[in-house]
Amino acid sequence: MERVARRGEPTIAELGETAVLGRILPRLHAGDAALLGAGDDAAVVAAADGRFVVTTDLLVHGPDFRLAWSTPFELGWKAAATNLTDVAAMGARPTALVVALAAPPSTPVAVLEGIADGLREGLAALAPGAGVVGGDLSASTVLTIAVTAFGDLDDRAPVLRSGARVGDVLAHAGARGDAARGLALLFAEGTDASGQPDPDRAAEVRARHPELVRAQLAPQPPVAAGVAAALAGATAMIDVSDGLARDARRIAEASGVGLDFDGAALGADLRVAFAGAEDHGLLATFPPGTDVPAPFDVVGRVVPAPGEVLVDGRGIDAEGWDPYEGWDGRSG
Amino acid sequence: MERVARRGEPTIAELGETAVLGRILPRLHAGDAALLGAGDDAAVVAAADGRFVVTTDLLVHGPDFRLAWSTPFELGWKAAATNLTDVAAMGARPTALVVALAAPPSTPVAVLEGIADGLREGLAALAPGAGVVGGDLSASTVLTIAVTAFGDLDDRAPVLRSGARVGDVLAHAGARGDAARGLALLFAEGTDASGQPDPDRAAEVRARHPELVRAQLAPQPPVAAGVAAALAGATAMIDVSDGLARDARRIAEASGVGLDFDGAALGADLRVAFAGAEDHGLLATFPPGTDVPAPFDVVGRVVPAPGEVLVDGRGIDAEGWDPYEGWDGRSG
DSSP states (O other), rough: OGOOOOOOOOBBHHOOHHHHHHHHGGGGOOOOTTTEHHHHHHHEEOOOOOOEEEEEEEEEBTTTTTTOOOHHHHHHHHHHHHHHHHHTTTEEEEEEEEEEEEOOSSBHHHHHHHHHHHHHHHHHHHHHTTTEEEEEEOOOOSEEEEEEEEETTTTTOOOOOOOOOOOOOEEESSSSHHHHHHHHHHHSSHHHHOOOOOOOHHHHHHHOOOHHHHHHOOOOOOTHHHHHHHHHHHHHHEEOOHHHHHHHHHHHHTTTOOOOOOGGOOSSSSHHHHOOOOEEEEEHHHHTTTTOOOOOEEEEEEEOOOOOOOETEOOOOOOOOOTTOOOOOOOO | OOGGGGGOOOOOOHOHHHHHHHHGGGGGGTTTTTTEOOTBEEEEEETTTEEEEEEEEEEETTTBBTTTOOHHHHHHHHHHHHHHHHHHTTTOOOEEEEEEEEEOSSSSSSHHHHHHHHHHHHHHHSSTOOOEEEEEEOOOOEEEEEEEEEOOTTTTOOOOTOOOOTTTTTESSOSSSHHHHHHHHHHHHOTTTTSOOHHHHHHHHHHHOOOOHHHSSSSSOOOOOHHHHHHHHHHOEEEOOOOOHHHHHHHHHHTTTTEOOOOOGGGGOOOHHHHOOOOOOEEEEEOOOOOOOOOOOEEEESSSOOOOOTTTTOOOOOOOTTTTTTTOSSSO
């Protein structure tokens, strides 16, 4: 954390838990669904139709982000964005987050303030009306952000992975491979001679490829498209976080169908589109004849090939991302 | 983690994420409130009265637990217990948890199985009917358990910290200092010559003081007492996690009253009862004349001394626990 510390900037340990929370909480909004926000033993959140959607996810320094590459603002933004997309993939409207954060005592309080700003702005951009209703602050040697996100189905049934039917239209909303392209650029050109993530070299990559770097570090997933898909009658849907191949196969297996992509609809680099993780797009199926809502593109169809992912009728290998596959044990 | 690894026992990295989840999920129950459990992008949980209570907390290897002292089962149990008590302190009935876990790739899968078993049994003992509806598995250099817990108010108002009134009865349920006594014993006698936590010496402490060690490593907080207090008309309530002095002051400040304890009601060692953290008892106030429900004991009264904590009418210093105060940076 030395890199982000500046002269005179207090650390968490110097300020103490109460004062740190006093700096962070005013930066966050509790949102429209908060009946009781932070400050008591627990929060109380509205769930008007008698149910709530919930998903949880950890972002860990090292395997999930590098402080040489991401700003604190981007960490907060991405923590919000990835969880909001899981809520959206159920066809739900995000309502609230709780955020538990563990950080080394030497962490400058400014890092936590940046994370809070990123959470707030990510919510404002991607899920207006949703807010942060509570959290926790702990000590650790590793900066860790645990987000749990909630959503409201507004009396609709959830859109599951298991509802795709042969003959359905296959559609996708969001980036296809950009996050992986951005990460590959950072690994190739944002590192020093020893291969360690380097902030100055990363800044150069960012200047040359702002959109791809942003797709990796502060993605803009199509959160509102989740509700739009549900309203249009989507039969199945998934957040594409581990690559199109792996996540398409999850729908194919859960639904007992095949998903056949049109190669021409996916752009020039099929390999990156299928294997590239962290795009956080939405892959959905709709009944035949559906006028799929923007920003979904029709990218294929559902066919009778249980558990299979195909391109132009030919099977492909499932490739994707496993949290224990790619990490070299370093942080950076 | 070497200590818990045994010959032939696979690690998370060896087994891979999918197979690890295949071993863990069957050990958990989704519970009565789960409308949709683990396996899709998010879970769906019942919230019959149109609201849900939510709290989140991180347990981190090092500052929050030592693997030389806690078994994986105890880690899971404690992760459930501490969060369930926060739900109980609102006067709510716990319904569900989500659990995000980050672990080194070298962690034996048996450690995660033990944590899952502890979560399941902790829920069964402390909040029958509640279950684990979802989770996340990530990589980290530090074993980290993030639990988010939910509860149902069953059409009642939440019991806040701010509702105590002068003249109310002050009552407490649960242990008073036992968790701190257990931790002090482990630090004094469960360490080797260099001060490092030692499993063999901890086993000896455990044999000599099973109840105090258990109060620290696998506490049994009075979770059901939260609803009982609400039904009896509790005006304020808090989970005593940071010591009776610090948490009593939180009620005193939020309510603008003083809390005057009867010294004789608190047992022999007032210092430990007031300063000792992690008991996870419930401190509540009730209208005058209330027949306080078991297992609450009357321990004092609410007096007109805004923000003050007193014993037999005399003020005491607030002491308690700050996550950044006590940690020496080591794990063990």
